[in-house]
Amino acid sequence: DIQMTQSPSSLSASVGDRVTVTCRASQSIGSYVNWYQQRPGKAPKLLIHTASTLQSGVPSRFSGSGSGTDFTLTISSLQPEDFATYHCQQSYDMPYTFGQGTNLEIK
């Protein structure tokens, strides 16, 4: 199985900050990475697919990059509603594994 390792596991930041979350795959997976946002008690929401394509309706302050084994999710200017948990996921090969999540907290 392909392992997805996210870092950091938790992150404290302030409104207006620029933050980056990293996801590393245990083998090369091209651009087959998706990012989800999950607010407490809610279902995950698709933010970015195929590494860098913004899902419809997602604000442009979210961006994704990377290919091969290393991927990043960047939020350019944090807004109050962005404090949540972020999950990466590979859709290169089954089982489609997720990272362990990054909990973004208010500083």
Added chain:
Amino acid sequence: EVQLLESGGDLVEPGGSLRLSCAASGLTFSSYTMTWVRQAPGKGLEWVSTLTGSGGITYYADSVKGRFTISRDNSKNTLFLQMNNLRVEDTAVFYCAKGKGLYDYWGQGTLVTVSS
């Protein structure tokens, strides 16, 4: 608007069975592969099972293979997950999601608790 609504979660003893349902609306249900994903308390997301639109091809995580069965009734726009021989480690919120490897719509989840 696509909506997915899970039901069927409950408290069950180890070795017991449950059947989860996911009622879909706002899409041509039979056209889409559907997936179950779970999340244990305080943990990350785990893919569980996937079923093609026609119902002809199934996929299972090793952790549930032989115990869980995914199925669908396209006439009722409903996805199912039959869970047998449940274990304590199956305790989780179970989400249904639209898609095979990319999940663009999710239900709100249903809680399955396995405990004696």
